């Protein structure tokens with residue numbers, strides 16, 4: 001049997017280079033709390049992501065929780081059920097009520113046409129997700145938000161380096177959360193960030209992420225602790241140098257998938273969004289069981305039998321989680337429900353060979 005293919009594989013820098021950059025830490029003994037590497041990485045990411053400010057965090061989820069605290073959000077937030085647990089949990093853990101809006105069938109992002117009906121006097125924010133790196137309809141979303149005075153916080157965990165009409169997505173809305181988890185396009189082992197052009201917000205985040213401590217003898221807020229350490233920041237500095245190369249290598253695998261699967265009856269493949277420069281973070285397919293001749297779960301099992309990891313991502317819908325399902329009805333978001341039942345993300349990482357993509361496609365096509 002050929003070797004196993006995992007669904008993802010972390011990008012890592014040259015070992016010697018990483019060691020060279022961490023070596024000075026044995027002299028400085030400054031391991032966390034805005035060390036030199038932390039500061040360098042923040043500035044470099046501001047340039048790379050084309051945004052006024054980047055605040056770093058221990059992970060993306062904590063970054064999202066921290067921005068919710070710093071913005072002092074209360075009430076209801078309009079969001080999507082077609083996302084990772086983190087997006088919804090972050091709001092719920094801060095006492096907010098998620099209100100689920102359906103997604104678009106072509107790019108799986110929040111459908112702006114559904115937002116306005118869900119707004120009431122308790123609504124404080126909209127939390128859209130750039131699913132698989134597909135960019136949300138930010139113009140439509142932000143125009144509804146402006147009309148009702150709502151904050152827009154993007155979950156941009158999948159959208160590192162993505163640009164739309166020549167502009168980095170990091171500057172959209174009031175703030176964007178990025179994840180630098182080991183499995184993402186760019187990683188700091190664990191890590192995350194809030195990107196925003198609002199300088200005041202970054203000042204607040206710096207206090208909130210460090211126990212609410214704003215001076216040697218001043219503790220302003222009941223903040224948590226979610227600071228990025230120097231070892232992770234160095235990982236980020238090394239990986240950032242390679243980010244463009246990583247993305248172009250992902251692109252080769254992605255394009256091979258498109259060549260093999262586009263036009264196959266019953267397989268929906270990623271669409272091209274006008275004006276968007278992708279990051280090739282994921283390769284999702286949406287199977288139509290009647291037309292393709294096999295259900296997603298069957299394809300998933302056959303891939304597994306062949307040593308190929310795929311992921312039902314995102315399944316189940318957040319509104320169907322044990323912790324939420326008694327409070328929500330996923331029939332209220334039929335598009336999300338249908339996509340979630342039929343989607344499969346295929347292996348995609350920089351080291352994935354074209355031969356492996358072909359092997360994966362052969363197995364899938366055999367199922368139909």
Ligand SMILES: *Cc1c(COP(=O)(O)O)cnc(C)c1O
Pocket residue numbers: 059060061062083084086087129155157158178179180181191192
């Ligand atoms: C990875 C991810 C997160 C959470 O990021 P962490 O860095 O793992 O905390 C949140 N939302 C989405 C959509 C993600 O994919």
